[in-house]
Amino acid sequence: MELNGGYCVQLFPQRHSHQAMFLRRGNDDDIEVGMNEALENLALDEEPDTRLGGGTLSFNEAAGAHSQASAHIKSWANVQRGNIVLSTGMSGDVVGSSATNGVRATAPSLKFEVVYARTIAVENQKKYVAYTVMIRKDGAQPDPNPAVVERRYTDFLELYASLRRENLALMGNVAFPKKVILGNFGPSVISERSSCFEELLKHISADEKLRNSSGFNKFLQSRELNEARMWMNEKRYDQAATFLENIFRLLNKLHTDRHPEVLFALCRLVACCNADPMATSAERFAELALRRYEAVSDADLLRFYVPLLQLCVHLWWRLGKEKRMLEERLEDLKRRGINVDGSPSLLDALIKDGKF
Incomplete structure (x- = not known):
């Protein structure tokens, strides 16, 4: 069934209370791809392909219950994300060794795309639609490590309302779909909402103030952080790491390499992985x-650098790697008057500082 906006709807027999799937068709007009060395470096170096195994976001919101979301995150790791179409032409600058082929270079493009939607029924609660948003940064090649989050209408509404309260001038012209009394689960409503959600996220990410707002930061990671904490309390670090890696990959696409939220996310991931033997x-x-x-x-x-160094010293020792350079860094910090002895573990430091 074809819907406006290029969505394909397929209905399944009821299974785990998930009833509808929406996949966006590849749209050649939306993709302009050229040679981009920076993206290749990002894929090969900055985002090592070490996605961890794990347990489909089901939004089980009962207190103390896990959502089994890690399987949902993992299931989207290797999804084919459309065809890559090279943009060629007689005019325009060309970059790199492909210049002789007339391939135009373009910067990596950040995209938010609702790739999946499903109706979920929770016992003793009203059913609702959960939308899976894929966040990727495509360049010469498709982003090899897209991030995904699953959110419901009320999550998007809370994000929209909080940003309007704090930054009305920046949000005044942004449209948001209204609540409807009937037909919430109809294909046309879901399609329209999906398009609006994509435009909202695109608008936020394009503005530095909105992109760095507490409301957007909460929208992107609070649900996954809560789940990760629950798993870590049970010492299921393998399950927690799936969420933490997804958060890191997501934030790393939105911000610079050394943005505070990116480094906090990376430190959480390191601490979690280190705790798992x-x-x-x-x-x-x-x-x-x-x-x-x-x-x-x-x-x-x-504040987290010393605990990170100490974690690495121990990890390097455990792996039989040369750790002298790390020990020299710690000694240098100590000579500068920085307290090195008795420093908390990286995980404890993050928890104490409210970063976990």
């Missing part, structure tokens, strides 16, 4: 965190 990705994320911290001077961020 079976994890194999702690080293790679720890190395990435060390590189990110090399040019940091923000005092709020540096």
